[in-house]
């Protein structure tokens with residue numbers, strides 16, 4: 001048997017059903033075997049797309065997503081996608097072709113030092129030295145990717161190791177990777193929660209990977225604690241629950257910031273306390289007792305000091321806490337009333353049906369119309385933050401976004417990967433006109449492979465977030481932010497065998513969404529938005545809560561005195 | 569005064585690079601590094617400028633696949649890592665991204 005067959009067999013044994021990738025000289029032997037196997041291959045238009053697809057697949061299925069590229073440019077094209085997966089803890093297994101071991105080190109054609117380049121963007125990575133070790137390395141890669149804090153793993157595969165026959169017995173892997181846990185602070189944490197007058201919970205992205213949202217809500221009900229989420233944590237708990245406050249952070253809800261500010265104990269679950277979440281560190285939870293639960297011990301104490309840390313699987317730790325804390329809602333009635341008042345106060349203070357079309361209208365219509373098991377992926381920019389703020393992840397909806405690396409171009413390919421993982425779900429990619437153009441070649445991939453994703457292009461004819469920053473923080477010097485010209489996105493979709501519709505008025509939004517959801521081919525709704533609508537509220541990182549720019553948010557007129565009386 | 573980290577790791581390909589990259593990822597400069605191999609495990613000893621730097625990186629070194637052991641001797645240090653250097657005295661525009 002040759003190495004390539006052993007590789008493909010091993011992947012199939014690990015449950016791989018789909019590989020996203022592009023062939024090249026250095027990985028053709030692998031392609032030869034994939035073609036003869038039961039594994040489906042999705043031929044992408046760019047290797048970056050393949051990496052994001054594998055990432056989207058992993059985020060929906062919870063299992064490793066596989067991407068495959070050739071050596072040199074194939075590998076370097078995947079780095080952004082792998083780095084995106086790394087910062088959002090997604091178990092992507094990235095396979096790269098490499099020049100033969102007999103040529104490596106000589107700057108051969110399409111040789112790049114992929115092994116070293118992948119180090120800072122992967123949890124671990126391997127280089128195959130001889131064909132017999134393929135099953136061992138693949139086994140190890142899969143084990144590492146889904147152990148402890150999930151993350152991407154790369155395997156660099158020189159062409160001779162797959163093109164040649166095995167000369168010995170394959171090395172098998174029985175690797176299990178255990179993540180260390182430290183529960184020594186469990187009891188102090190229980191005491192803190194029991195003694196708290198105003199407990200609150202902050203959930204981060206890790207809670208999604210642990211799929212512990214329901215347990216978090218049960219704990220919140222026991223404690224009488226509101227649940228605030230980071231952008232990465234959005235969707236960990238269903239937002240139609242009365243204790244779910246929505247997102248906090250730079251573009252988060254004032255009501256979420258308020259409950260964190262006023263809480264005396266915050267239970268932070270699987271969050272890295274990113275600067276986008278904490279804002280001005282001098283004002284973030286300064287007088288609050290913080291319990292930090294994370295599977296990654298290195299996160300504990302990294303960005304926020306003076307915490308009570310518990311290391312381990314957060315699903316298991318939440319169960320332990322649920323079984324140990326006192327039911328205390330009665331004692332916290334006043335707190336609950338205040339939370340409810342803040343939650344229901346959080347509204348926009350304008351008519352969202354105004355013309356020109358407003359992004360808030362599109363998001364709220366999507367919120368109303370998407371099925372309860374829909375998957376929404378976003379790109380990066382204003383539309384992403386509008387969605388994080390306004391879209392309601394209720395029921396079994398999923399919200400997938402590049403929160404860590406903030407990678408434009410992530411939206412469409414990750415939606416394709418998500419749809420492959422769960423073909424029965426409606427998958428909506430919410431993208432910007434900028435982000436869409438970064439990877440819209442993958443629309444052809446979607447059409448060709450019959451992957452009917454619904455692309456909602458939030459078309460404000462600009463790099464809206466950049467424009468907003470230039471307006472607000474660079475003296476209104478708008479430069480290199482507006483697009484003089486963009487393709488006609490509907491014609492673009494049609495030229496590839498998809499369909500689409502242009503939307504210019506609020507009254508047309510619902511019909512466009514209805515068509516997009518019903519379409520059995522990939523569909524684009526080109527939402528022509530008001531270029532001047534800023535994504536607000538926004539709290540600049542240096543400003544603290546008194547520096548929030550509210551825009552149309554109802555909180556803008558509420559002074560500190562009124563806030564004190566809120567819900568009292 | 570410098571602080572020292574002692575690390576031992578499986579002698580697998582890339583482990584030295586991963587350790588070095590972890591310092592640059594955390595924006596910590598290496599003052600001195602000694603790498604010794606000769607059978608598994610290999611040892612890496614790294615000197616950095618301060619205890620705070622060493623404390624900031626030691627947990628992330630420990631979680632590198634293949635690292636068996638990493639330790640920094642604590643002598644009269646605060647129990648938690650300090651605010652990263654990169655957070656201090658920032659011009660507002662630096663903080664946007």
Ligand SMILES: Cc1ncc(C[n+]2csc(CCOP(=O)(O)OP(=O)(O)O)c2C)c(N)n1
Nearest residue numbers: 381382383408432433434435462463464465
């Ligand atoms: C690959 C990449 N390049 C640049 C940026 C910086 N950036 C952040 S948001 C943004 C504008 C995005 O524009 P668009 O996709 O149209 O979304 P909008 O903000 O208009 O909703 C840019 C350029 C980025 N996040 N990713």
Ligand SMILES: [Mg+2]
Nearest residue numbers: 432433462464
């Ligand atoms: Mg735009």
